Amino acid sequence: MISKDIKIEEKIDSLLAIMTLDEKIGQMTQVRHFEEIPEDAISSGAIGSIIHTEGPLPGSNAASWQATFTSLQKKALASRLGIPLLFGVDAVHGQNTYDGATIFPHNIGLGATRNTKLVEKAAGITALESKATGFNWVFSPCVAIPYNEKWGRVYEAFSESTELTESMARASVLGHQGRRLDQNSIMATAKHFIGDGATDNGVEGGDCTLSQQEVRERLLPPYHAAVDRGVGAVMASFNSMAGLPMHANKYWITDVLKESMGFNGIVVSDWKGYSRFGENEIINAGIDMVMAVDGDFEMYRGGLKSGVENGQVSQARIDDAVRRILRQKYSLGLFENPFPDATLIPKIGSDEHREVAKQAVRESLVLLKNKKKTLPLDKNLGKIVVVGEHADNSGLQSGGWSIHWQGSAENYSGSTTILNGIKRLAKGEVIYDMDASGDHKDADVAIIVIGETPYAELFGDIGGEIDAYQLTLTENHKNYINTYVNKGVKVVIVLISGRPLVTTEEIDRSDAFVAAWLPGSEGGGIAEVLFGEYNFKGKLPHSWPRSEEDYKGKFGPNFWDSTYAPLFPFGYGLEY
Numbered sequence: 001m002i003s004k005d006i007k008i009e010e011k012i013d014s015l016l017a018i019m020t021l022d023e024k025i026g027q028m029t030q031v032r033h034f035e036e037i038p039e040d041a042i043s044s045g046a047i048g049s050i051i052h053t054e055g056p057l058p059g060s061n062a063a064s065w066q067a068t069f070t071s072l073q074k075k076a077l078a079s080r081l082g083i084p085l086l087f088g089v090d091a092v093h094g095q096n097t098y099d100g101a102t103i104f105p106h107n108i109g110l111g112a113t114r115n116t117k118l119v120e121k122a123a124g125i126t127a128l129e130s131k132a133t134g135f136n137w138v139f140s141p142c143v144a145i146p147y148n149e150k151w152g153r154v155y156e157a158f159s160e161s162t163e164l165t166e167s168m169a170r171a172s173v174l175g176h177q178g179r180r181l182d183q184n185s186i187m188a189t190a191k192h193f194i195g196d197g198a199t200d201n202g203v204e205g206g207d208c209t210l211s212q213q214e215v216r217e218r219l220l221p222p223y224h225a226a227v228d229r230g231v232g233a234v235m236a237s238f239n240s241m242a243g244l245p246m247h248a249n250k251y252w253i254t255d256v257l258k259e260s261m262g263f264n265g266i267v268v269s270d271w272k273g274y275s276r277f278g279e280n281e282i283i284n285a286g287i288d289m290v291m292a293v294d295g296d297f298e299m300y301r302g303g304l305k306s307g308v309e310n311g312q313v314s315q316a317r318i319d320d321a322v323r324r325i326l327r328q329k330y331s332l333g334l335f336e337n338p339f340p341d342a343t344l345i346p347k348i349g350s351d352e353h354r355e356v357a358k359q360a361v362r363e364s365l366v367l368l369k370n371k372k373k374t375l376p377l378d379k380n381l382g383k384i385v386v387v388g389e390h391a392d393n394s395g396l397q398s399g400g401w402s403i404h405w406q407g408s409a410e411n412y413s414g415s416t417t418i419l420n421g422i423k424r425l426a427k428g429e430v431i432y433d434m435d436a437s438g439d440h441k442d443a444d445v446a447i448i449v450i451g452e453t454p455y456a457e458l459f460g461d462i463g464g465e466i467d468a469y470q471l472t473l474t475e476n477h478k479n480y481i482n483t484y485v486n487k488g489v490k491v492v493i494v495l496i497s498g499r500p501l502v503t504t505e506e507i508d509r510s511d512a513f514v515a516a517w518l519p520g521s522e523g524g525g526i527a528e529v530l531f532g533e534y535n536f537k538g539k540l541p542h543s544w545p546r547s548e549e550d551y552k553g554k555f556g557p558n559f560w561d562s563t564y565a566p567l568f569p570f571g572y573g574l575e576y
Contacts, residue, residue, distance in 0.1 A: 123175025152460025183333025376532025407454025421527030
């Protein structure tokens, strides 16, 4: 009996034998669905994949999203060879580009849960809701190991711990894809290969100066776990390794990832990788599919074709790339079932899915202080004051990559805020004093919800090119705390952040302090734990800094530096 894998390879051989160079380069090309490209680009076989990210939506609802992608798929199927398209999306904590989807805590919160079964379940729901909106490929999970909280993507990663990230990577890939890629799967992407979280001073796209041995021991194991679990794609990183851009690093991409580790899937570039990192050098390094976006389309296709014709890029390298892309298209069953499934649409944001997300919120919360058993709160308290704009804003509580690339400062469909949850459970009076301007010294407790505003990628770097963020709380948020401490009111602080912040003084002044990370759409889960319906389970996925002095070195504070004495160690977390 001929195995499925052998049959797929035979089909690929047959296709490769009749493909033109233009068609092969087409398979290696990814564009946005609204990109300005020639009208016949898809029907002529000049495109192999479509990406949806920030920009015009595919439609007003899930049915219209599906209809848009079905229309594009029909154009591909009408091409000479009828090769279907891959549709990719940045679904990094749920199908977070769709207003109304279930949005989970960002990975830093999932890392705090230590619950791999829950991570697997969350990834499975993300896969289903992504398929329901028309996709067959997600750019998740991020398996970086952040070594400096100044990095603007700390929250995209599970932990500073290699071992914890390794177990979470395995669970996430299994949840997204199942035991193996097939027509019921969605393709996952381990990213960003490699060293993205370990750049000097936490700079997005900076240089990683760890030694090869350190990279192999500390950064590579989660990729081994993902590859062993059958991950379908790996995305190259924006950073450099000892000065050489990772996109053009043949040693790590081809020698290590593909040959030594045996990865047989797609290596995809990151945004505008071709024009940013050496053009055909990235193809020779082992990049198989290129995000030819924001004006790169014609330059990329023309440049790569010229590179093959003049011998700069070998035909064998092109054939290897196309083979990897076709292998995943066959494995996903796209040749037999190329269109989205309309029966999945009612499951988007369903109560069942939201309950799993709420469980993830509850288990992600880390209790750092609980003076004189301030928590759990009594539901029968006479007067509770809730303070802070983060308390009643699902956009602020979700962080970046939530509806929009840089996140949002507004509520979105189907979400529940922290204040909603408190009002649902408290039996006494609940007052929302957003900016701490009210006169409520008679309150039994003030729940002060503070933290970072949303950001993504380099926009969240501290001390970087944009430099809009800091390692400490804003003066406004410090004032919220001071106002109620000075009134003599008991203060419970809930911190919404994508990384540990320097909050030593605020923790000292509080009666209870909760690290809530970026909980996503189900803010009510926080209230359920504050009122004791569930116990705290979360453990710190990063050590907690004592002061800004901790960040003077290249890598900042981290648990493998024996000289570092954190305020709270990796793995710390109180319970009731």
